[in-house]
Amino acid sequence: MGSNKDLSEKLNDIADILDIEGVKWEPRAYRTAALTVSGLSEDISKVYQEGKLLELEGIGKSIANSIKEYVESGKISKYEKLKKKYPIDFESFRKIRGMGPKRAYALYKALGIKTVEDLKKAVDGGKIQNIEGFGEKSEEELKKNLESFMNVKSDRLLLGYVIDYANSIVEKLRKSGLFERVEIAGSMRRMRETIGDIDILAISEKPESGMDFFSKMDEVKGIVVKGPTKTTVELSIGTTCDIRILPRESFGAAMQYFTGNKDHNVKLRKIAISKGLKLNEYGLFRGKDSIAGKSEEEIYSRLGMDIMPPELRENTGEIEAAQEHRLPKIVNYNEILGDLHAHTKDSDGMNSLEEMASAAEKMGFKYIALTNHSKSLPVAHGLDEKRFLELNKKIDSFNEKNNIKILKGVELEILKDGSLDLKNDSLKGLDFVIGAMHQNLNMSGKELTNRLIKAINSGNINTVAHPTDRIIGQREGLKLDFEKVMEACQKNQVLLEIDGYPERSDLPFDLVKKAKDYAIKFSLGSDSHRTEHFRFLNLACAIARRGWLEKRDVINTLEYKEVLKLRR
Ligand SMILES: [Zn+2]
Ligand SMILES: [Zn+2]
Structure with a gap:
């Protein structure tokens, strides 16, 4: 029934709530008790049965009584009473840096945030910065910390947040002069959207010095095993990393095997x-x-x-x-000319149009589609017809003066009944329309399929954004009838999107491969909400490659002017 961990969390919850209530000393006592309980090598019920509770560090009479109650009934009445008044998921929030009890309570009071999901929505919608005591910077920080929490929540890490980190380790190893060759293998080399650990293979004439160098890198938190041919370390990012040193004549075989x-x-x-x-x-x-x-x-x-x-x-x-020598010539990373899904602070992004465009240009893109949310998504400051008109004027004058081009786009809400969120007239002024379902998702699979197909049949959308709506580690994809969706896309020449945002990685590669058989074409998007997110476009391309897509299957390989023609 109960466990040391569960008891320890409950004691910590009590401490958090007493903290909020401004009680002195007591919170600290509960925290100490929680720490003691969580560090016990034997079960708390055994300690209780042996009558040794009061011998434990930091446990006085009152807390001992609570533990007695817990062991006997699985409940602590003090906890139950306090929790009714503060129905907040403190246990999860404690794991997010910068989310102390007082901040959690402020968010609950201001926005009714009780759970991690509530918090994520508020952060994504840029809601936190407006609350007293928060602000843009702390919102940004919270967003980062929340993201890293989400990454560790499932035991696999999201490729998008690890790949740069892993590549920088490889770079350092290469530059050390101790290795003849260093390569990444494993699921990261296959660009799978989640990875279990990092596998590195190397050739070295000085294996001992190489392993010394590796195990002393800043990224290394601890050594699991260390030897001249294989070393495993724990990385600060929360995963392990293996490095294997191989003889030259076996390197290709090892690359094949470990990939x-x-x-x-x-x-x-x-x-x-x-x-x-x-x-x-x-x-x-x-x-x-x-x-x-x-x-x-x-x-x-x-x-x-x-x-x-x-x-x-x-x-x-x-x-x-x-x-049979009939492998597809899959699309190359450098054949992607632009990004077809990005947001600015006009809706829920963090950066301005100019900042986003300049960041995209630095990445070597020739164009981006600004696809801000439409009005029925208030959590993301969705734009109405009038605001789109103003923004599009700004885009027109930007395009006159700049090399990189911006497509006038929208991430258009597909409403509950399958109708679209903006009037037909205002859709005519746009270059690229991506249709998305973000709300009212608890309908049956059949209803959701019909809703989506109605939008596809409207002739008013170019692509279906993040079609399954999955969030890795948090939410499964919608139970859509994909054969019907694909048939509708084929009939109406509507694209499917591959959204490269790490949590989404949507459409998944197996469905991409299936859709290719329907002769459907694809748009790739980073779903950037800030300038640093443009790197996720590569991940969308990786999924396209994993789904066997060739250059002609991917719209982003077209020049700006050709993409414009799609709408007409
Ligand atoms: Zn979306
Ligand atoms: Zn989006």
């Missing part, structure tokens, strides 16, 4: 066996003789197939295609 995925490797090993060979992380062998291993190309070629990009290695038909 995976598992099903892909199982099938490959079976093919090797059928040819009288043996494949493992050291090479491809005939008897005891290695016949390949230095490079991945060599291994795939010896097994009678073309090599495929790591993004394809999911055992979804890539091996058969490689054997």
